[in-house]
Amino acid sequence: MNRTALILLAALAIAIPLSLLAGQVWINPLAPQNANALPILLELRAPRAALALVIGAGLGASGAAMQGYLRNPLADPGLFGIAPMAALGAVLSFATGLTLALPVFALIGAAGAMAGLGLIAAGNARSTALFTLAGLMLASLAGALTSLIISLAPNPFAMSEIVTWLMGSLADRSWADVAIAAPPTALGLILLARAGPALDALTLGEDTARSLGFSPSRLLWLMVLGVGLVVGAGVAVTGIIGFVGLMVPHLVRPFTDQRPSSLLGPSALGGALLLLVADCLCRVLPLSGGELRLGIALSLIGAPFFLRLLLRLRSELA
Template identity: 50%
Template sequence: MSRVAPPRWSLMTGLLALTLAAALASLLFGPVALSPGRLFAAATGGDDRIAAIILFELRLPRTLLALAIGAMLGLAGAALQGYLRNPLAEPSVLGTSNAAALGGVVALYFGLAELHPAMLPLLATGGALVSLALLVMLAGQAESPLTLILAGIAVGALAVAGTSLALNLSPNPFAAMEIMTWLLGSLENRSFDHLWIALPCIATGMAMLLWNGRALDALSLGEDAAQALGTDLRRTRARLLLGTAIGVGGAVAVSGAIGFIGLIVPHLVRPLTDRSPSAILLPSAIGGAALLTLADIGVRVIPATNELKLGVVTAFLGVPVFLVHLMRERRLW
């Protein structure tokens, strides 16, 4: 017996409510708990200086970054799964996340990140764009999703090899530890400066991916049918790849490598829609924002000697959720 998807407005309302609740909880909870009254007083210019510093210098930029980065990763995963028609697709499949991480590692390894705060995000985004150029060069004019996947695996493997080489040749254990800490992913000690660096890239990437909704629906019928319906496959691929590279590069630049969000969020959302690629895009963005924000709350409230890294928490959350969903939905692909 087939299931009927709930109305789109109810799904969007539920996801927005969950995201809002996660954002408010992110502002309230942490090593120093803030009551709602104290939070409101700090937000409206009260005399509680400590609460104001915690809110505006620590938690608010961290919350906004979690929302923006989660939305970008969730949307990128949904768009790539629709375009490649592969339920395992996410930004790392095309090598984008690995290449952006390699760009950040280069900035740390050569000490460029110490020269100017913008060097780390610039090199991370540059790494993502270089991976895009390699991907286009390797895939050539082929329109087959399988060609892109194989080229992406090659680019990703090359980026991972470069990262491993940097760790292997680190001049001292402290440099290696700094690189490893960044690779594990975190939003700790992020400020509004990081938000202003990441937000233009994320906004640009999300706009380019959302543009592809109708083209992704047409591609679900196959390349020949999509072309017959008037879809320009080359432009669609260019927007998809460029949007993923710019958006994910900007996200990884300030957060480090965070996995599984782009993989599992579309699978969580898909059963609640009509399963068309365009219907999954925006819900995946909102769901990704909520999930990453909730994971970041967990990082702060789980007792530990050192704060857990966000990439570790998303991996522990993502694997069981994905496996459970895989068992439930395997017959529907």
Template identity: 55%
Template sequence: MTYYRTEAALALSLLVLIAVSTAIGPTALMPWDSLSADPVRAMLARTILVDIRLPRTVLAVLAGASLGLSGAVLQGLMRNPLADPGVIGVSSMAALGSVLAFYFGLWSVAGGGIVGALCAALLLMILAGRAPGILTLMLAGVALSSLAVALTALALNLAPSPLAAYEIMVWLMGSVADRSWIHVETAAPFILVGWGLLFATGRGLAALALGEDVARSLGINLGRLRMMAIVGTAGCVGASVAVTGSIGFVGLVVPHLLRPLVGHDSRRLLPVSALGGAILLLAADCVIRLVAVGPELKLGVATALVGAPFFLALVLRLRGGP
């Protein structure tokens, strides 16, 4: 019963946050002002709601859910509490793809990020082999991530002007501000396909928690399970990073916060992690908008400020420190 109450509470909290997100911004207009008797005020309110606040809200929900869900899947797959989407290099490769698209003036920065994420999935499959072990998969991910970070730094170093380097750095900080329905439409198909693959791993991850031998005896194809997790993460996280920039720590923090409430069964943890990720990212975005007194704080910076102390506390707890 606790699980269903937790899930209902999270869903209700997300709905409340969505309503709050559509009501806050630099202008004092509220959603109900779109029904105003003043036609000018009503038109302005509808424009702000539909073209500015709603895309931002939807993108924060999609990206947050993707990060929370993929973090729970990867922690279950690798049986490592410190695993998150960055472990397999998908986030870094997606960021690299977007940076290269921006640097060379290609058709779409978001499209470049999605291509980078899909390349990460393909390279992981090649590097890790047909039946990758957990250690092999993690080492391949670290190698990809290191390569992507190095190439991103090279692009910044060779930027033709300080302004271009600055724009790249600002984008890498992560944000859902100034996004439109075009960004949502670009990312949503890949995100939804990725969600489908990740949710389908629930039963396999629950069996894997009992050990690889037990999972095999229950009919789980471990190679297929790992590939589904990789491709699903590449799809949803890669598409999210492609349109929002790099946003860290959500995939690491959310599963740890919710696991004590719903238990370790992945079939229960995955849905609430998706809800929790959406809540965390949307709440952070709402706080940023409410407290902004100058230039708006980047969302990736805000999540890092919250997530880094949590990460250090987790490391200390795992090693038996104070």
């Protein structure tokens, strides 16, 4: 384990207990005056923190893997079209009134996106370029269908329910949600870790990676399944949370040796930390009518970050 990972682990060790104490009701661990302190901790904040760690780790690692796969520091798991397809599945569950089965619908949406990507791009020597284009196509199709379902909503109440859910949040999530998200995320992370050496080889291009003995189609499937499971699980329980997968690998990369495989672990830890801290801030920010939605907060941070990256790239190209 390298120093970057150790520092991130230490930061998590501090942030996790703090996140349990912070919120609309502040809990003093030395003198808990609130009679509901224990239920708040165990039933509200602990699952929320656990979910932030699970989803954040998945988004961070899948972002790092995507950037390695596409050899592009501006890549993001959202580009794959997997998140929008998962969201489409979730929105369908609202439209059909089967909201209890929402996670199943979202995972089916993600699986549909993965199958589509795999079938379009597999077996082609230039699979990364096809992959990106297929992902963009799926994303715009899913976006259009999602808008269609929203516009056909039977009443304003249903419409607002869908729109609010799409914004992404960890509020009011329970241990049941953790149980839904954690297993697919863990499996996805294992698959992405297995893709590590092939991603390293891809640093020098597809031909070199193949000449080093790596199969492009095996890597494609590892990526599709790994990112699909992680992102699908995330969308299934929290809605769409963007920019984590873009920002975290960027922030962490300068502290690694830049190989994609050595970026995966620190990005997972960094993603977990970012989501945990951002969720805490959402909870404690005073906002009339509830709390700031996590998805909105991260987009508000992420968009300027993306702009700064673009400007830096522009000056490097000039």
